[in-house]
Amino acid sequence: MRVFSGVQPTGNIHLGNYIGALKQFVDLQDKMEALYCIVDLHSITVPQIPEELYRHTLDVAALYIAVGLDPKKASIFIQSSVKEHAELSWILTCQAYTGELNRMTQFKDKSHGKESAPVGLFSYPVLMAADILLYKADWVPVGNDQKQHIELTRDLAVRFNNKYGETFVVPQYKGMEVGARIMSLDDPSAKMSKSNPNDFSRISLLDAPGKVKKSIMRATTDSETVIRFDPVEKPGISNLLTIYSAFSGKTIPELEHQYEGCGYGALKKDLVEVVNDTLQPIQERFQEIRPSEELIKILKQGRDQAQAIAQQTMREVKERLGFVQL
Numbered sequence: 165m166r167v168f169s170g171v172q173p174t175g176n177i178h179l180g181n182y183i184g185a186l187k188q189f190v191d192l193q194d195k196m197e198a199l200y201c202i203v204d205l206h207s208i209t210v211p212q213i214p215e216e217l218y219r220h221t222l223d224v225a226a227l228y229i230a231v232g233l234d235p236k237k238a239s240i241f242i243q244s245s246v247k248e249h250a251e252l253s254w255i256l257t258c259q260a261y262t263g264e265l266n267r268m269t270q271f272k273d274k275s276h277g278k279e280s281a282p283v284g285l286f287s288y289p290v291l292m293a294a295d296i297l298l299y300k301a302d303w304v305p306v307g308n309d310q311k312q313h314i315e316l317t318r319d320l321a322v323r324f325n326n327k328y329g330e331t332f333v334v335p336q337y338k339g340m341e342v343g344a345r346i347m348s349l350d351d352p353s354a355k356m357s358k359s360n361p362n363d364f365s366r367i368s369l370l371d372a373p374g375k376v377k378k379s380i381m382r383a384t385t386d387s388e389t390v391i392r393f394d395p396v397e398k399p400g401i402s403n404l405l406t407i408y409s410a411f412s413g414k415t416i417p418e419l420e421h422q423y424e425g426c427g428y429g430a431l432k433k434d435l436v437e438v439v440n441d442t443l444q445p446i447q448e449r450f451q452e453i454r455p456s457e458e459l460i461k462i463l464k465q466g467r468d469q470a471q472a473i474a475q476q477t478m479r480e481v482k483e484r485l486g487f488v489q490l
Contacts, residue, residue, distance in 0.1 A: 165196035168301035176368035180346035180356035188305035198238035241466030248474035328484035352399035
């Protein structure tokens, strides 16, 4: 069994990314062959400042290791360093239809209100499919917002296999029951996002303890005082309980019982401590690995491991298509 996933190098990784994806990455590296990349090709679907993209790419690579990914167990690499991602993306683009890409909700959201949008933004779900199918991944741990793209990936794999013969593994979506969708702290009706202009709407893995405290203590709740999980009537408290559960290992019913009769202030105060206690070792490991030569060595090793698989897959794909391989 093989698992593949990736994170974009666009700014600091926040709790939504960590709980919805990275925690799964770490768990799965002990259960199956794992490949995790920094998807820098995806990031350029919107304008990037080259110097920032370079820095953020290495930051995410360092955070992968800081949260617990082990290069002895998982291949950690940068997407653009394996050229077969772009090559397979073009081939799959020729198998995809405009109608199914038009239905992608993320494209609708990101292009809303614009007269036109970059073609890359429209077709990037196909690149995501290429990322996954290139490694014949069985499992793909991503957030719930990516589930539609996994369905497209499955459709493209089946379509290619039916046309040209069994080539790709049809992957399974691997989501989380708790914490797969962490909401914004200032607006619990919206997902936690790097693009929110309010810096206190999110908590990033590298935030200082004081910033974490301010973000949680300012978090939007409601006019009641009862601490219970109810995403419809009490989205703010439900979001805090979800974060608390993911970081502490306690179930939400356990937390509801623990804080029965307590006010929101007590919950928030304890959550600050739980989050900061979890982030401290991550931040210490990040500061250690980020400026080191070890990080570059790990990325080169991961590239070589990924490329060996990618090249074999592309040989099979080209043979199925009738391409002349010299």
